[in-house]
Amino acid sequence: MRICTWNINSVRLRAPIVQDLMRQHEPDIVCLQETKTPNDKFPHDAFTQLGYNHHHIDGIKGYNGVAILSKRPLKDAQVYSRVDREDGRHISAAFTVDGFAKPIEVHCIYIPAGGDEPDREINDKFAHKLDFVAELENWFSANHSDDKAMIALGDFNIAPLEHDVWSHKQLLKIVSHTPIEVEALTKMQKSIDWVDALRHFIPEDEKCYTWWSYRNRDWRKSNRGRRLDHIWVTPDLKPHLKAQDILLDMRDVEKPSDHVPVFVDFAF
């Protein structure tokens, strides 16, 4: 069972490279963020053509927007309003796999970027980001159960570990790596013992990035990346983690997203 998360930065513009990814890597489920597309304009056909017949989407005009595209049937599809906003940042759906008794609920999440100033008193966007993470923590604490497994993935817009950024020291005051955000995300992670699936495979002292700014001339040469995209699993799935992949080559295609696809494989 292969699952993928990718901040696609406009699904209409980049549906062809999502199709390439589906053809080349054959994930069972693809989760997208920043689809930037209202539901009535979502390019469903591009994905049903390739056998991804089950779509759960929540898009709005112009920004945000999340999607779950699956070869496997999806049930219990949910759309969440977080911090009292209906702005296309969190959906979930459940699926089953042979060899695993419980349903698996996948949560596709796009945490707010948070603006430039890491101070909730003067920056509403930063306050929104912190409130969003706190609400997610409370929701998962209240809604996890032994009856289901969960995967939480997406663009979390926070790089929590020292080696999740190109320079820990230079990014301590930059939104995405400030201690206050890292503390909030770590608290959420610990609340129900989420397993960080990428770091399950990649040692914490090894640099690991999933995003490079468009504002660098040569992203590969300067390599000023951050690990903003995450796949977390509940502890019952940990024994089934088999592999990870971060598709750096997708940063080099014509008209790339600034994020690359992140994969995890499970064996049941």
Place this chain on the structure above:
DNA sequence: ATGGTAGGTACCCTA
């Protein structure tokens, strides 16, 4: 210390 790029929308917002 600054500005660099990208997408969507409607002349400016978000990232």
